[in-house]
Amino acid sequence: MAVSGGRPGLSRTRARTRIPVALVVLPMRSRREDAVRRAVSSEVAAADAVPEVSEVPTMADPAWRAGAVDDELMALYPDAACALEHDGPFQLLVATVLSAQTTDARVNTVTPELFERYPDAAALGAARREDLEAILRPLGFQRAKAGHLLGIGQALDERFGGRVPRSREELVSLPGVGRKTANVVLGNAFGQPAITVDTHVGRLSRRLGWTTSKDPVRVEKDIASLWEPWRWTDGCHRLIEHGRRVCSARSPRCGECALLEAGLCPQVGI
Numbered sequence: 001m002a003v004s005g006g007r008p009g010l011s012r013t014r015a016r017t018r019i020p021v022a023l024v025v026l027p028m029r030s031r032r033e034d035a036v037r038r039a040v041s042s043e044v045a046a047a048d049a050v051p052e053v054s055e056v057p058t059m060a061d062p063a064w065r066a067g068a069v070d071d072e073l074m075a076l077y078p079d080a081a082c083a084l085e086h087d088g089p090f091q092l093l094v095a096t097v098l099s100a101q102t103t104d105a106r107v108n109t110v111t112p113e114l115f116e117r118y119p120d121a122a123a124l125g126a127a128r129r130e131d132l133e134a135i136l137r138p139l140g141f142q143r144a145k146a147g148h149l150l151g152i153g154q155a156l157d158e159r160f161g162g163r164v165p166r167s168r169e170e171l172v173s174l175p176g177v178g179r180k181t182a183n184v185v186l187g188n189a190f191g192q193p194a195i196t197v198d199t200h201v202g203r204l205s206r207r208l209g210w211t212t213s214k215d216p217v218r219v220e221k222d223i224a225s226l227w228e229p230w231r232w233t234d235g236c237h238r239l240i241e242h243g244r245r246v247c248s249a250r251s252p253r254c255g256e257c258a259l260l261e262a263g264l265c266p267q268v269g270i
């Protein structure tokens with residue numbers, strides 16, 4: 001947080017000459033630190049340089065600020081990842097469908113037995129509904145969820161050769177699979193950059209001033225306009241982690257928040 005972006009007035013001019021040696025040999029640092037250092041460097045050298053329009057980002061640039069938020073969160077939660085325990089696309093798809101209206105932790109309590117008894121699409125599609133409902137009962141909505149799993153197992157088996165499809169269009173054609181679930185699978189099982197807008201991501205995006213919308217698709221687009229794709233999948237995990245630990249829905253702990261300390265959160269609606 002040392003070089004928090006509290007420098008809204010950083011110059012947009014940039015010197016091509018006299019690059020300080022220290023900037024070249026410094027050890028590894030975050031992208032934001034690099035950006036701030038470049039901006040400060042340009043201020044120092046401006047007197048000898050021919051001013052020119054530059055891409056050097058500043059705190060006033062929403063995209064730069066959003067990237068800086070992600071850099072902060074990366075330092076805070078370097079291991080942030082999908083909380084649903086799974087092995088491969090099939091298990092992640094099933095676990096994500098089950099996570100509707102409940103917590104990832106609770107899903108993780110039922111999936112070991114579920115995956116042991118139904119290890120693939122064919123087995124799941126041929127399951128007895130009452131057996132599935134009994135396993136899923138701790139999650140609530142077991143009748144609907146059992147129906148979704150049966151439908152997914154049968155659809156994967158009949159239409160996709162037992163494999164999970166890799167396109168959003170095909171994924172959302174499966175029972176119980178919406179855009180959010182599809183994005184979770186694309187991002188975490190197939191490595192395709194995808195933004196997952198859950199309750200935490202939506203709430204933080206609004207408080208950070210990235211969006212004014214409560215529509216997940218709109219929020220997804222607004223985040224996509226601010227973050228480069230390489231941030232999308234894991235950046236959402238980091239937002240979720242921050243939402244769980246610090247920026248909760250009812251009592252955000254702004255006084256302890258690194259994003260406030262770094263001057264990166266306008267606390268919209270707080």
Ligand code: SF4
Pocket residue numbers: 207208246247248252253254255257258259260265266267268270
């Ligand atoms: S400063 Fe407050 S509102 Fe902003 S991210 Fe931190 S906890 Fe949330």
